[in-house]
Amino acid sequence: MKNYKLLTPGPLTTTETVKAVMMFDHCTWDEDYKGITQEIRRKLLELAQVEETEYTAVLMQGSGTFGVESVLSSVVPAQGKVLLLSNGAYGERAAKICQYHKIPCIHISQAYNKTPDAAEARRALEEHPEITHVMMIHSETTSGILNDIQSIGDLAYAHGKTFIVDAMSSFGAVDIPVKDWHIDFLVSSANKCIQGVPGFSFILANRKLLMESQGCARSLSLDLYDQWQGMEKDGKWRYTSPTHTVLAFRQALKELEQEGGVAARHERYQKNMDALVENFEALGFKLYVDRPWQGPIIATFLYPQGKHFDFKDMYAYIKERGYAIYPGKLTDADTFRIGVIGEIYQEDIQRLTEIMKSYMDTVKER
Numbered sequence: 001m002k003n004y005k006l007l008t009p010g011p012l013t014t015t016e017t018v019k020a021v022m023m024f025d026h027c028t029w030d031e032d033y034k035g036i037t038q039e040i041r042r043k044l045l046e047l048a049q050v051e052e053t054e055y056t057a058v059l060m061q062g063s064g065t066f067g068v069e070s071v072l073s074s075v076v077p078a079q080g081k082v083l084l085l086s087n088g089a090y091g092e093r094a095a096k097i098c099q100y101h102k103i104p105c106i107h108i109s110q111a112y113n114k115t116p117d118a119a120e121a122r123r124a125l126e127e128h129p130e131i132t133h134v135m136m137i138h139s140e141t142t143s144g145i146l147n148d149i150q151s152i153g154d155l156a157y158a159h160g161k162t163f164i165v166d167a168m169s170s171f172g173a174v175d176i177p178v179k180d181w182h183i184d185f186l187v188s189s190a191n192k193c194i195q196g197v198p199g200f201s202f203i204l205a206n207r208k209l210l211m212e213s214q215g216c217a218r219s220l221s222l223d224l225y226d227q228w229q230g231m232e233k234d235g236k237w238r239y240t241s242p243t244h245t246v247l248a249f250r251q252a253l254k255e256l257e258q259e260g261g262v263a264a265r266h267e268r269y270q271k272n273m274d275a276l277v278e279n280f281e282a283l284g285f286k287l288y289v290d291r292p293w294q295g296p297i298i299a300t301f302l303y304p305q306g307k308h309f310d311f312k313d314m315y316a317y318i319k320e321r322g323y324a325i326y327p328g329k330l331t332d333a334d335t336f337r338i339g340v341i342g343e344i345y346q347e348d349i350q351r352l353t354e355i356m357k358s359y360m361d362t363v364k365e366r
Contacts, residue, residue, distance in 0.1 A: 084108070171194075
């Protein structure tokens with residue numbers, strides 16, 4: 001199989017050392033393994049800048065969506081109502097989760113290249129006092145936009161609402177002081193900015209609110225409280241855990257620390273993004289999102305005007321030369337996406353630029 005690097009928002013290109021630790025087959029009942037789970041949980045709380053007396057970490061089998069569904073289906077009570085602020089496909093997926101579980105939801109949807117409107121959210125909270133929870137996406141990889149969760153967290157706190165954040169593709173590379181921003185439940189995934197591999201999501205939870213959610217779950221396998229109870233006791237997962245992914249994640253956490261932590265990783269990703277945008281704009285591509293809102297994770301570019309441009313053809317050309325990019329995920333514009341996270345560096349961005357320039361030289365005018 002021809003090897004290539006992933007320029008995607010996760011799964012992403014991992015280090016050889018992260019991949020190497022997965023060669024070991026670990027027993028889930030082993031005390032050493034349960035200790036690894038506990039080590040990971042403690043480290044996640046450190047990254048979130050919270051104390052173990054106030055917050056706790058729960059690991060949940062499955063992708064990031066499993067984690068989001070676990071939170072929504074477990075912590076919103078039968079008489080609860082969610083205010084969902086969305087500006088992309090992942091916010092819309094959260095609305096679908098609410099629909100499946102028959103959770104009342106006021107969904108305020110914004111254009112994909114605009115951030116959620118705090119004034120509109122305030123009006124909703126004032127007009128609907130029955131709202132119990134507010135939810136939004138931090139890094140919306142549909143477009144690459146980085147939403148302002150701090151101001152919405154302040155708003156939710158001022159109105160006495162529980163705040164849920166999907167920080168799938170930002171946690172570990174963007175500084176998120178969870179308690180200071182009034183985040184009660186944060187969801188992320190092993191295969192994103194911490195640079196592990198797919199297999200589980202994790203939830204950072206306000207300990208008091210999680211305890212109050214006992215008995216609220218609408219799903220057996222996604223019951224967040226029950227999952228937490230087992231882990232809190234001795235680190236045991238309720239059902240079969242993704243052992244190889246867990247070992248890889250512990251190694252990835254070590255490598256994050258060796259790199260210099262969240263600040264250093266953010267700096268590398270941001271430099272990658274700055275170089276990507278500058279180089280691609282020089283080639284004639286335009287960003288879908290305004291620069292002030294462009295996050296350091298993934299960028300969405302509009303198809304070039306006046307060219308016979310075919311994404312599949314471009315994708316194959318780039319992949320043959322060592323990189324895989326992403327198609328667009330929009331309905332109102334023809335776009336493609338390029339991620340800059342994982343084991344990606346300045347030289348990769350420069351090489352991609354050369355490949356894209358070469359490809360564009362082959363594309364004919366309309």
